[in-house]
Structure formats: structure tokens, C-alpha cells
Amino acid sequence: MSEHESPRPLSVAVLGGGTVGSAVVRMLTEHAEELQARIGAPVEVTGVAVRDASKVREGIPSSLITTDAESLAASGADIVVELIGGIEQARSLILAAMAAGSSVVTANKALMAEDAATLYAAAADNGVDLSFEAAVAGAIPLIRPMRESLAGDRVTKVLGIVNGSTNYMLTKMDEEGVEYSDVFDEAMALGFLEADPTLDIGGHDAAAKAAILAQLAFHTSVTIEDVHCEGIASVTADDVRAAKDMGFVIKLLAVAERVDDGIIVRVHPTMLPRSHPLAAVRGSFNAVFVEAEAAGELMFYGRGAGGFPTASAVMGDLVTAARHRVTGGRGPGESIHGGLPVLDIGHARTRYYVNLDVADRPGVLASIAAAFAENGVSIQVVRQDGHGADAGLIVRTHMASDADLSRTVERLHELDTVREVLGVMRVEGEAGE
Numbered sequence: 278m279s280e281h282e283s284p285r286p287l288s289v290a291v292l293g294g295g296t297v298g299s300a301v302v303r304m305l306t307e308h309a310e311e312l313q314a315r316i317g318a319p320v321e322v323t324g325v326a327v328r329d330a331s332k333v334r335e336g337i338p339s340s341l342i343t344t345d346a347e348s349l350a351a352s353g354a355d356i357v358v359e360l361i362g363g364i365e366q367a368r369s370l371i372l373a374a375m376a377a378g379s380s381v382v383t384a385n386k387a388l389m390a391e392d393a394a395t396l397y398a399a400a401a402d403n404g405v406d407l408s409f410e411a412a413v414a415g416a417i418p419l420i421r422p423m424r425e426s427l428a429g430d431r432v433t434k435v436l437g438i439v440n441g442s443t444n445y446m447l448t449k450m451d452e453e454g455v456e457y458s459d460v461f462d463e464a465m466a467l468g469f470l471e472a473d474p475t476l477d478i479g480g481h482d483a484a485a486k487a488a489i490l491a492q493l494a495f496h497t498s499v500t501i502e503d504v505h506c507e508g509i510a511s512v513t514a515d516d517v518r519a520a521k522d523m524g525f526v527i528k529l530l531a532v533a534e535r536v537d538d539g540i541i542v543r544v545h546p547t548m549l550p551r552s553h554p555l556a557a558v559r560g561s562f563n564a565v566f567v568e569a570e571a572a573g574e575l576m577f578y579g580r581g582a583g584g585f586p587t588a589s590a591v592m593g594d595l596v597t598a599a600r601h602r603v604t605g606g607r608g609p610g611e612s613i614h615g616g617l618p619v620l621d622i623g624h625a626r627t628r629y630y631v632n633l634d635v636a637d638r639p640g641v642l643a644s645i646a647a648a649f650a651e652n653g654v655s656i657q658v659v660r661q662d663g664h665g666a667d668a669g670l671i672v673r674t675h676m677a678s679d680a681d682l683s684r685t686v687e688r689l690h691e692l693d694t695v696r697e698v699l700g701v702m703r704v705e706g707e708a709g710e
Contacts, residue, residue, distance in 0.1 A: 284318035287599050290349045290379070292370055293360030294327040294334050294342065297384060297411075300588035301358060301595075303336035315596055317603040324349045326361075350374045355602050356595055359383040364391060375399045375407075380598040380608075382591055384411035390485035390501040393492065397611030406601055406608040408594035413486045414439055414563045416586035417579040418593070423493040424609050427569055432494040434568040436705065437531040439486040441561035441581045442469045442477040443509050447527055447546075448559045450517045457512055469561065479508035480529060480544040487531035490565070491542045494533055496615035499542060505622040507545035516700050519632060519662065519671055520548050526556045530705065534625075539618035541625045546702055548630055553706040623680035628657070628704035631672040633689065634697040641694045645670065648692060652685040653677065673704065 289305065291298050305312065305322055313319045325337050326346035334342070343349055350357055350370040357374035359381060361367055367388050371381050372395070381400070383389070389396070389412050400407040410420040414437070423432075438444050442464060449460045461478070464470050476482045484504040491499040509529050520527050525548040533542045549556045554576050558564040563581030568574055580586040601607060635641050642659065649656050655675040662669040674682070682701070689695050 284603065286319045286321045287316070287356065287602055288321055288323045288354040289356045289358060289595065290323050290352055290354035291325045291358045291360065292346055292350060294325045294337055295360065296584035297587045297591065298325060298360045299334050299336045300584040301591050304588055304592055306336070312596065316599045318599070320599060323352065323354055346370055347373065351377045353377045354379050356380050356382060356598050358591060358595065359385060362387065364388055368392060368395070371396060372399050375403045375405050378403060378405065380406035380601070382408045382594040382598060384409070384587060384591060386412040386485045386489060390488040394498060394611065401610050406598045408598055408608060410594045411587050411590035413489050414565060414577070415579070415581040415583065416589045417563060417565070417577045417581065419565055419577045420493065422577070423490070427572065430572050431570040432567060433570060434534040435490050435494050435532070435565060436555060437486070437490060437565040438528055438555055438558050439531050439563055439565065439581065440477055440483045440529060441563055443529045444558065445469055445561045447509065447512070447529065450512070450514060451521065451526055454514055454518065456514045457510065478510055480506045483529060483531045483544045487533055487542050487544050490531065491533035491540060495535060495540050495617055496612045497540060497617045497619070498613045499619055503542055503619040505543040505545070509546050511700070512546050513700065516632065516702065523673070524551055525549060525704070526551055527702070528555060532705070536620065536624060538624070539620045541620050541622065543622055543625060548702055548704045549706045623678065625679045626676050628676055628707060629674045629682050630700070630702045630704055631686070631698065632700040633670045633672065633695055634699055635668055635670050636694050636696060637668045644692055644694045645672070645689065648688040649674070649685050652688060653681045654685045669699070
């Protein structure tokens with residue numbers, strides 16, 4: 278191309294015309310001149326695949342709408358943006374796009390958590406980019422720093438609030454003292470939860486994101502099947518109140534950590550000291566806290582969902598992929614040289630909160646202390662909650678393995694001095710051992 282010849286327009290096909298897809302098309306259209314200056318070539322949307330072509334979609338001209346996603350994916354566009362979600366159709370469309378020579382930008386956390394290896398291999402075989410910034414934590418620039426900025430460092434631990442719906446619910450419980458059932462009904466009415474709410478409240482959405490973060494942090498193949506997952510349905514107003522009394526707040530955390538023998542990836546409700554940076558993340562916001570040997574502690578914070586916030590992350594990937602088309606560069610591929618074993622939750626070591634309904638008679642504390650000691654779990658704090666027939670004990674432990682704590686809870690269930698084990702929760706973020 279001569280210096281006076283206009284650069285060839287880059288074609289973009291969008292699979293999915295929902296909230297995020299519409300926002301992406303609007304941004305491509307409204308910011309066309311600025312994007313051309315950043316990329317070095319104009320960008321043109323060649324089609325938007327939808328399931329229902331009769332539906333009016335703000336920001337998408339009807340001339341771009343098609344229901345033939347297969348043909349659009351395989352059209353040979355420079356960049357294909359996959360926003361339909363799910364596993365099988367999305368995987369087939371992405372593979373077809375790559376086979377046709379298209380770079381792919383996706384927001385599909387479920388697919389990246391289940392079968393990233395297949396997509397990476399196809400991208401490498403076809404010499405195209407695979408980008409997925411929008412798959413975790415919406416607008417927050419997180420994937421690129423993990424893949425590139427920290428590539429020369431050694432990440433030791435990642436803690437993340439990566440599901441805004443559950444964070445909204447736990448924030449309401451903390452600030453207003455309401456029961457889980459009441460805040461669940463409110464979140465459903467406001468449309469904060471997925472059509473299948475168990476994806477959010479069961480921790481499965483966060484588990485998919487945890488798998489992706491663990492892959493990047495530890496350069497190891499991790500799928501959602503490797504993630505220990507617990508949801509928030511068991512969190513009670515009493516747990517929230519007890520946490521507050523002790524100076525803690527409850528969050529649903531995604532945790533990926535390097536230990537001596539491998540890595541552990543887990544999602545579960547967690548008590549955090551209110552002094553911890555993640556404790557201040559309220560409402561539907563997301564945040565990820567990264568610990569690395571050289572960089573130290575880093576936190577990434579922002580909106581984790583929504584049309585334009587997620588579209589912002591998609592657009593960042595799209596611009597980078599488009600620049601590579603102009604300059605001939607390539608984005609990073611799969612990095613699994615770490616090859617670390619993924620260990621089960623029993624190997625995890627943390628502190629614990631245990632809430633017990635106990636009999637009001639002499640010897641109760643001694644029998645409970647013995648149950649902890651027999652299983653190698655050291656008690657840090659014991660606090661009485663209530664009096665007489667309503668007596669309860671709240672125990673906080675020192676560091677212990679998950680396996681030892683599980684045996685302790687089994688033993689507590691056997692004691693005639695313990696009427697019920699009301700709650701067990703992990704505690705993160707305290708200084709010390």
C-alpha cells in the first residue's frame with residue numbers, strides 16, 4: 278500500500294445482539310473516527326447474529342441483523358465477537374470463525390472455564406488471536422495485566438469478588454441486617470440474578486471466573502471442575518451479625534493460591550476483616566486482589582457487569598486484535614508451562630469461624646475444646662453468644678487445614694453438649710501465621 282492509499286477496512290462480525298452486543302455495535306459506530314485513528318484502519322460491522330430478528334435492538338441497524346450465526350461466524354471477518362454465551366453453540370461458532378481466519382473476542386466465561394485448551398489450540402493452528410477480557414469482572418482491566426503485565430512476576434494468591442449479584446445481596450444483609458430469603462426475593466425482583474439464580478447464589482458463575490484467573494496466575498491448565506464451590510444460601514443474618522461484632526464482613530470470594538505442592542482454587546463465603554481492601558467493595562461492584570512476589574499487593578476494582586461496562590472490555594480486546602491485523606502482530610497464546618497439580622480443598626489452610634448451639638451446663642467448653650485439639654485445630658477466640666437455653670458459642674481458630682477442620686466439625690456433631698453446628702465459615706485476610 279502506498280503512503281497515499283487508504284487502508285483496507287477491517288470487518289467485524291458480532292454474534293449476539295443483546296445488551297452487550299448492542300452496546301458494542303453502538304460504540305463501533307459512534308466512535309468510528311477515533312477508533313480508526315487508534316487502530317490505523319477503519320472498522321466496519323458486517324453483521325449481527327441474533328435468535329429473534331423481529332425484535333427491535335437499539336443501536337443496531339436492521340440491515341445488519343441475521344439469524345444465520347453459522348454463516349456469519351464462518352464469513353472470514355477480520356474479527357468475530359462472540360457474545361451469545363453457553364458452551365456448545367458458542368464453541369462451534371468460535372472454532373468455525375478461527376478456521377475461516379478470524380481473530381475472536383469473547384466474553385464467554387463458561388466456555389473459557391470448561392474448554393479453553395481447545396480454543397487456544399485452534400487459535401494457534403490458524404494464526405489468529407483469542408481475547409477474553411470481558412469474561413471476568415466486566416469493565417475491570419484484569420486479564421491483560423495478568424497475561425502481560427505480571428508475566429515476569431510470580432503470583433502467589435488471587436482473591437476476588439467476581440459476582441456482583443451475590444455481593445449486592447451480602448452487602449444488603451450486612452448494612453440492613455435482613456435475612457437471606459428477603460434479599461434473595463429483592464434481587465430476583467430487581468433482575469440482578471440470572472434466570473437460573475443458582476448460577477449466582479450457588480457460586481458457579483464465580484467458579485468459572487476463578488478457573489480462568491487460576492489459569493492465568495499460575496500458568497497451569499485449570500477447568501471449572503477443579504474449583505471447589507460453595508454458594509451463599511447458607512449464610513444467615515446471625516452469621517452476618519456475628520461477623521460484624523468481631524470486626525469482619527462476609528463476602529463470596531474466589532480464591533486461587535499457590536501452595537507447596539500445587540495450587541488450590543476455591544469459591545465460598547468468607548469472613549474478611551473490615552480493614553482488608555476487599556471488605557470495602559459494596560453493592561454490585563467487583564474487585565480482584567492479587568499478591569505477587571515482586572509487585573506485592575495489587576487491587577483491580579470496578580463494575581463487573583452491565584452492557585456498556587462489559588462492552589468496554591470487549592472493545593479493548595477488539596482494538597488490540599484489529600491493531601494486530603494492521604501490523605501483523607499476535608496476542609499471547611495459552612501458557613500452561615507451570616504444570617502445577619490442582620489440589621483438593623482438604624489441602625487448603627486458613628482460619629475458621631464455627632457457630633455452635635450448645636447445652637447450658639458445666640463442661641461444655643472443655644468438651645468442645647477437646648474436639649478441636651484432638652483434630653489438630655488450635656482455638657484463637659471463643660465468645661459466648663446468648664444465655665441460658667439460648668446459649669451459643671462462637672469459635673475462631675488459628676490456621677488449620679480444611680481436612681482437619683472437617684474432622685473437627687464431624688466430632689462436634691457427635692457431642693451431646695452440642696445441640697447443633699449452626700455455621701462454619703473460612704476466614705481470610707488476617708495478619709499472622
